[in-house]
Amino acid sequence: MANLTVTYFSNCLNRNTTFKMFIPNDPRADAPANPNAGKPMKTLILLHGYTGDGDIWVNPFQCAQHNVAVAAPSGENGFWLDGISTGHKYATLLGVELIEYLRNTFGLAKTKEDTAVMGLSMGGFGALHTALMFPEIYGKCAALSSALIHNEVCEMKEGEGNDVANYEYYRECFGEPSKLKESVNNPEFLVKQLKEKGAKFPEIYMACGTEDFLIEPNRKFHAFLESEGVEHTYMESKGIHDMVFWSEYAEKFIPKMFPIEK
Numbered sequence: 543m544a545n546l547t548v549t550y551f552s553n554c555l556n557r558n559t560t561f562k563m564f565i566p567n568d569p570r571a572d573a574p575a576n577p578n579a580g581k582p583m584k585t586l587i588l589l590h591g592y593t594g595d596g597d598i599w600v601n602p603f604q605c606a607q608h609n610v611a612v613a614a615p616s617g618e619n620g621f622w623l624d625g626i627s628t629g630h631k632y633a634t635l636l637g638v639e640l641i642e643y644l645r646n647t648f649g650l651a652k653t654k655e656d657t658a659v660m661g662l663s664m665g666g667f668g669a670l671h672t673a674l675m676f677p678e679i680y681g682k683c684a685a686l687s688s689a690l691i692h693n694e695v696c697e698m699k700e701g702e703g704n705d706v707a708n709y710e711y712y713r714e715c716f717g718e719p720s721k722l723k724e725s726v727n728n729p730e731f732l733v734k735q736l737k738e739k740g741a742k743f744p745e746i747y748m749a750c751g752t753e754d755f756l757i758e759p760n761r762k763f764h765a766f767l768e769s770e771g772v773e774h775t776y777m778e779s780k781g782i783h784d785m786v787f788w789s790e791y792a793e794k795f796i797p798k799m800f801p802i803e804k
Contacts, residue, residue, distance in 0.1 A: 543568060543606055545598070554639050556629035561615040561640070564598050565648070566606035577802050578609035584800045585644065585651040587636060587680075588614040589622060589661030589668045592689065592706065599785065600660075600792045608800040611650050615640055619707075621689075621715040622661070622668025623727050630714070633727075636668070637676035654681035654744075658799045662686045662788045663756070666748075667729070670763075673744040674732035682745040684795040686788045690759040692729065696722045729763070733770055746774035747798060749791040751781025 546563040566583075569576055586605070590596060596616035605612055620632040636659065644650040651657040659680050661669035666688030673683035694704070695712045698719045703709050713719060716727045724731055736743060746767070750760035757778070764776040775798070781787035 543570075543602055550643060552635060552639060554629075554631035554635040559616060559635075561596050561613055562598050563614075563648075564602050564605060564612040566602075566609060566611065569606065573603070573606070576607055576609060581609060581803065582652070582656060583650060584608065584610045584656045585658070586610050586612045586796070586800075587640070587651075587657075587659040587672075588612055589617065589636075589659065589665030589672075590614070591661070591663030591665050592619055594665075599662075599788070600796065601789070604793060604796055608796060608802060610796065610800050611648070613640065613644060613650075617665075617668065619664070619711075619715075621664055622672060623715050625714050626717060627714060632668075633672065633675060636672045637679055641679055651679075654679055656681075658682035658684065660684035660686070660792065660795065660799075661688075663783065664689045667691070670746070670748075671727070671729050671732070673746070674729055674736065675726060677736065677741055677744050680744055682747070682799040684747040684792070684799060685749075686791050687750050687754050687756055687783055688748065688760055688763070689756060690729070690763045692716065692722060692727070693759070693762075695719050696728075730766055733767070733772060737770060737772075743772055745799065746772070747777075747795045748774060749777040749779075749787075749795070751783065751787045752778050753780065753782045754787070755783060 544565040549560045552559040596614040624631045624633045659669045666685035669683045669685045673680040
């Protein structure tokens with residue numbers, strides 16, 4: 543199994559950026575036989591949360607068994623959206639630039655059927671938003687304890703904020719809050735847009751712990767998807783906003799997104 547750190551110049555960020563990679567290209571002789579060996583490798587883009595950075599936080603042995611390469615970019619605290627400022631195009635990074643780099647350099651992420659995005663907290667929001675904004679690139683997404691705060695941000699006024707950040711931060715990430723309801727930075731708007739186009743939705747997997755402070759916005763987005771008739775998997779169980787919960791559901795969702803072929 544190859545573990546890489548890749549640095550390249552990002553035109554989306556106007557600077558050098560780094561992402562971590564895991565490529566299961568050298569199976570161990572003492573590991574269980576892989577039914578997917580020799581078949582095209584799958585690709586999982588892994589998104590970190592607020593205050594985090596790009597790292598491989600999924601089980602590499604499980605990914606190897608499912609023939610999945612992992613790329614974990616760094617999105618700073620940008621909510622994986624195209625921000626207002628120059629050099630803050632995190633959505634375009636995920637939907638265009640990083641995918642092109644993986645295709646051209648490693649021969650990965652060639653089709654949406656073989657490409658998924660998964661994230662936790664801010665990265666859970668990013669996973670949903672990215673898959674809904676680029677459904678021709680990402681065929682699947684898994685969103686864990688997602689920071690689905692777009693409706694809260696919609697109501698923010700200058701001088702306000704919350705315990706995490708101030709108004710200026712949210713305006714930079716999401717754009718003008720008063721315009722967010724009809725913005726591509728709003729996942730609910732993207733859902734309605736895809737429905738109007740008659741486009742095929744990506745596979746959507748969501749999970750949140752019942753003791754997580756983000757449980758209510760996750761329940762509301764689940765209810766929204768149900769009201770719009772969008773197929774998805776939503777799961778809850780005892781848990782808080784921590785790696786114990788995220789690891790549990792990463793291990794549950796990876797086999798669903800990348801089933802071992804018989």
